[in-house]
Amino acid sequence: xxxxxxxxxxxxxxxxxxxxxxxxxxxxxxxxxxxxxxxxxxxxxxxxxxxxxxxxxxxxxxxxxxxxxxxxxxxxxxxxxxxxxxxxxxxxxxxxxxxxxxxxxxxxxxxxxxxxxxxxxxxxxxxxxxxxxxxxxxxxxxxxxxxxxx
Amino acid sequence: xxxxxxxxxxxxxxxxxxxxxxxxxxxxxxxxxxxxxxxxxxxxxxxxxxxxxxxxxxxxxxxxxxxxxxxxxxxxxxxxxxxxxxxxxxxxxxxxxxxxxxxxxxxxxxxxxxxxxxxxxxxxxxxxxxxxxxxxxxxxxxxxxxxxxxxxxxxxxxxxxxxxxxxxxxxxxxxxxxxxxxxxxxxxxxxxxxxxxxxxxxxxxxxxxxxxxxxxxxxxxxxxxxxxxxxxxxxxxxxxxxxxxxxxxxxxxxxxxxxxxxxxxxxxxxxxxxxxxxxxxxxxxxxxxxxxxxxxxxxxxxxxxxxxxxxxxxxxxxxxxxxxxxxxxxxxxxxxxxxxxxxxxxxxxxxxxxxxxxxxxxxxxxxxxxxxxxxxxxxxxxxxxxxxxxxxxxxxxxxxxxxxxxx
Numbered sequence: 001x002x003x004x005x006x007x008x009x010x011x012x013x014x015x016x017x018x019x020x021x022x023x024x025x026x027x028x029x030x031x032x033x034x035x036x037x038x039x040x041x042x043x044x045x046x047x048x049x050x051x052x053x054x055x056x057x058x059x060x061x062x063x064x065x066x067x068x069x070x071x072x073x074x075x076x077x078x079x080x081x082x083x084x085x086x087x088x089x090x091x092x093x094x095x096x097x098x099x100x101x102x103x104x105x106x107x108x109x110x111x112x113x114x115x116x117x118x119x120x121x122x123x124x125x126x127x128x129x130x131x132x133x134x135x136x137x138x139x140x141x142x143x144x145x146x147x148x149x150x
Numbered sequence: 151x152x153x154x155x156x157x158x159x160x161x162x163x164x165x166x167x168x169x170x171x172x173x174x175x176x177x178x179x180x181x182x183x184x185x186x187x188x189x190x191x192x193x194x195x196x197x198x199x200x201x202x203x204x205x206x207x208x209x210x211x212x213x214x215x216x217x218x219x220x221x222x223x224x225x226x227x228x229x230x231x232x233x234x235x236x237x238x239x240x241x242x243x244x245x246x247x248x249x250x251x252x253x254x255x256x257x258x259x260x261x262x263x264x265x266x267x268x269x270x271x272x273x274x275x276x277x278x279x280x281x282x283x284x285x286x287x288x289x290x291x292x293x294x295x296x297x298x299x300x301x302x303x304x305x306x307x308x309x310x311x312x313x314x315x316x317x318x319x320x321x322x323x324x325x326x327x328x329x330x331x332x333x334x335x336x337x338x339x340x341x342x343x344x345x346x347x348x349x350x351x352x353x354x355x356x357x358x359x360x361x362x363x364x365x366x367x368x369x370x371x372x373x374x375x376x377x378x379x380x381x382x383x384x385x386x387x388x389x390x391x392x393x394x395x396x397x398x399x400x401x402x403x404x405x406x407x408x409x410x411x412x413x414x415x416x417x418x419x420x421x422x423x424x425x426x427x428x429x430x431x432x433x434x435x436x437x438x439x440x441x442x443x444x445x446x447x448x449x450x451x452x453x454x455x456x457x458x459x460x461x462x463x464x465x466x467x468x469x470x471x472x473x474x475x476x477x478x479x480x481x482x483x484x485x486x487x488x489x490x491x492x493x494x495x496x497x498x499x500x501x502x503x504x505x506x507x508x509x510x511x512x513x514x515x516x517x518x519x520x521x522x523x524x525x526x527x528x529x530x531x532x533x534x535x536x537x538x539x540x541x542x543x544x545x546x547x548x549x550x551x552x553x554x555x556x557x
């Protein structure tokens with residue numbers, strides 16, 4: 001019945017929505033930032049454990065739609081053991097993939113994040129996918145204030 | 151079974167023949183905005199083709215023609231809500247502007263520090279924020295009458311809020327997020343017994359029921375044209391003549407004055423005092439056409455048909471496991487707000503869209519209502535007179551299937 005949506009709602013997305021990875025609180029987090037999408041009410045808190053400039057652990061709490069939950073779940077997996085510079089490069093690639101010009105997309109470089117490329121066809125849902133990454137961007141800049149997509 | 155001419159009505163709305171993602175459009179976002187019949191589309195087009203000029207100032211034929219049409223629309227609105235005089239009908243951009251106008255004119259002139267304004271827990275942001283702004287400006291206090299879990303006003307708690315300090319009651323006639331229809335007549339009588347004027351936000355109520363402002367005895371009634379099958383960008387502020395006459399103007403400019411010198415200007419009489427600048431002429435005339443169209447069908451017939459649609463949708467929705475209806479007031483308009491276990495309303499909205507079904511997913515500009523129910527958002531199907539039971543079947547099949555897909 002939902003054939004048209006296969007690009008947007010891939011099985012990986014459903015899987016991460018049903019069983020989000022790294023869905024927990026981190027008591028001794030070095031970075032903690034809240035992200036909020038006032039348009040749809042998605043809320044998340046991102047926790048990072050750092051060792052120098054390296055992210056050694058990442059986890060989150062919150063509630064949101066399948067796209068935003070899968071996006072933050074995948075993100076916490078992929079940024080683990082990355083340096084701040086590497087994580088920032090991923091943020092830029094992800095941003096380009098979801099909002100940029102098609103010819104600039106590098107699906108290979110984003111690895112398994114590519115399952116979220118489908119949102120670019122659904123402008124109303126792009127912010128669901130990017131909320132996690134904007135929250136990470138704030139954490140990397142060592143900001144503590146909550147970020148909002150609006 | 152009703153004999154409501156829904157098939158005939160559907161033909162009058164050209165957009166209903168659109169295909170969305172290859173599917174027949176099922177438009178169930180009417181509480182956000184309604185679609186327009188040919189009568190309205192043609193009326194607007196006709197203005198620009200044959201009748202357009204600025205109003206109230208030209209001696210030339212076109213200006214006279216446009217002015218006559220414009221003022222005729224005012225009289226149509228007057229009759230539609232049974233106002234005592236067409237001077238009581240002020241054209242504004244929409245219900246939001248009307249509430250702001252009342253807050254910044256009537257409110258600034260009559261409400262002072264320590265005074266109280268009473269609203270309800272189910273207001274749209276447009277009937278919260280203008281009063282918060284007024285409270286910040288004046289030091290007045292906003293009081294919120296609570297509701298129960300069915301989404302009904304707790305009437306006794308409302309009445310208990312009315313006291314010597316209460317200077318205005320501003321309440322929603324029908325809730326956009328829940329569908330609740332408030333007992334406004336009883337509320338108005340209770341407020342008037344204490345000498346308190348009442349404003350009704352009729353943005354949702356007006357397309358679904360016959361509204362008689364004299365029978366209600368409300369002091370102000372506001373609504374938008376676009377929810378009444380009319381154009382967007384036009385709305386109505388009704389106010390009792392004596393109140394409007396005593397109020398200072400809202401915006402200054404052309405058309406709202408009698409005379410202007412650099413020392414002093416004399417304001418025009420009603421309704422022009424509140425209509426500075428060139429108004430949305432074609433849209434006012436379009437709103438008049440929408441009212442004519444609705445008059446021919448009859449608001450009572452529309453209300454009865456929509457009640458059938460809501461009953462049908464509620465019964466079907468209740469059979470879906472994992473679906474929870476938000477807003478179950480005994481007195482309710484044709485709105486079905488709901489949430490599904492473990493499926494976010496935005497996912498519901500996107501999935502239904504792929505089937506050609508337009509619903510609203512979000513907080514419906516009523517964040518306090520979402521907080522009350524402990525949900526970030528709801529999915530909302532809102533019905534209009536052109537919707538059918540077959541469309542409700544399509545919606546319910548879509549919901550049942552997406553629950554399966556999400557597992």
